[in-house]
Amino acid sequence: MIEIDFSEKSITPKYPVMVQAKTWILTKHFDGFPKDSNFESRWRSFPSPKMGVLLEAVFLSVDPYMRPFSRVRMKEGEVMIGSQVAKVIQSNNPAFPVGSHVVGRCGWRTHTISDGTDLIPIMPDWPQDISLSLALGTIGMPGLTALYGIEEVLDSRKVRPSWVNAAAGAVGSVVGQIAKIKGCKVVGSAGSDAKVAFLKELGFDEAFNYKTISSLEEALKKASPEGYDCFFENVGGPFSTVALQQMKNFGRIAVCGSISVYNDTTPQTGPYPHLTMIFKQLKMEGFMQSRWEQAPRIPQEADGWLKEGKLHCREHITKGFENMPAAFMGMLQGDNIGKAIIAV
Numbered sequence: 001m002i003e004i005d006f007s008e009k010s011i012t013p014k015y016p017v018m019v020q021a022k023t024w025i026l027t028k029h030f031d032g033f034p035k036d037s038n039f040e041s042r043w044r045s046f047p048s049p050k051m052g053v054l055l056e057a058v059f060l061s062v063d064p065y066m067r068p069f070s071r072v073r074m075k076e077g078e079v080m081i082g083s084q085v086a087k088v089i090q091s092n093n094p095a096f097p098v099g100s101h102v103v104g105r106c107g108w109r110t111h112t113i114s115d116g117t118d119l120i121p122i123m124p125d126w127p128q129d130i131s132l133s134l135a136l137g138t139i140g141m142p143g144l145t146a147l148y149g150i151e152e153v154l155d156s157r158k159v160r161p162s163w164v165n166a167a168a169g170a171v172g173s174v175v176g177q178i179a180k181i182k183g184c185k186v187v188g189s190a191g192s193d194a195k196v197a198f199l200k201e202l203g204f205d206e207a208f209n210y211k212t213i214s215s216l217e218e219a220l221k222k223a224s225p226e227g228y229d230c231f232f233e234n235v236g237g238p239f240s241t242v243a244l245q246q247m248k249n250f251g252r253i254a255v256c257g258s259i260s261v262y263n264d265t266t267p268q269t270g271p272y273p274h275l276t277m278i279f280k281q282l283k284m285e286g287f288m289q290s291r292w293e294q295a296p297r298i299p300q301e302a303d304g305w306l307k308e309g310k311l312h313c314r315e316h317i318t319k320g321f322e323n324m325p326a327a328f329m330g331m332l333q334g335d336n337i338g339k340a341i342i343a344v
Helices: 066-073 132-136 141-153 172-181 193-202 216-223 238-245 274-280 297-307 321-332
Strands: 018-026 039-047 053-061 084-091 101-104 111-114 119-121 161-164 185-190 206-209 228-233 247-255 283-286 315-319 339-343
Touching: 018 111, 018 321, 039 321, 053 101, 053 132, 053 321, 084 132, 101 132, 132 315, 132 339, 141 172, 141 228, 141 247, 141 297, 161 172, 172 185, 172 193, 172 228, 172 297, 185 193, 185 216, 193 206, 206 216, 216 238, 228 238, 238 247, 238 274, 247 274, 315 321, 321 339
Parallel strands: 161 185, 161 228, 185 206, 228 247, 247 283, 315 339
Antiparallel strands: 018 039, 053 084, 053 111, 053 339, 084 101, 101 119
């Protein structure tokens, strides 16, 4: 194989070269909880691009959405879906100079060729003391999901009691902090004492470990006896059934995720919430961050809170591209506090 210098001085080779990319393939759609056998590591070779840009992964993301979306947006044998922060190592596009960084939906691969249409440039003045991985977390899709859910779905512009479950995860931890910034009383639930301690560090008014309480209903009542105006839903299943009973009249529910049912082989059924929703006149709305993806003010707002010290973040970093499946399965089991990231 002909070697090429991918330094910042390198723009276009004078002769064709081959690029070797490591990938993780979805060999078979998940049936229940993912297993090692659902994934296969493969090398892929392709010519160095005459047009477009060549990217090298720096950080990759694993997120809960990958579990249900893989079923509807992937075929067996395709590279696993996902986003990454990548460095431009070769470019014929002046919008993406060599040495710059981007966020792209490149999937689980170490190298990608792109025409640039699916890439989001990372600002060149990105602070040196802030890891680029935050573009996949607090200043990326999870952070934007939290902000849109609060501002656009919950319309949380008043001081009101709010509850978020899976509160120590990538989205939930940002939800609670933004709600506090906006003056809300915030209650969070998580799956370990360490996660509860993390929530208290972030400034949650109340937090509890749902695995050790005797009654979710009593825990919610104790945390906010007056009930809840807002509920940011990440878990689904029995959590929702109990939570709806604790909502105040005209309460709002933002349905972001339903991780408790992602790995079910048989769909969960009932009880059904319709009478509760009618009597309490509740508004429940499912949403995805992509609905507001073009709103340019959102990243700057989150970035400003970071710089002011109002918004804190924690990452659960796994080193090594070879550990992508393990990191993904660990995230689905709740091993992470904050955003799960893979550092290549």
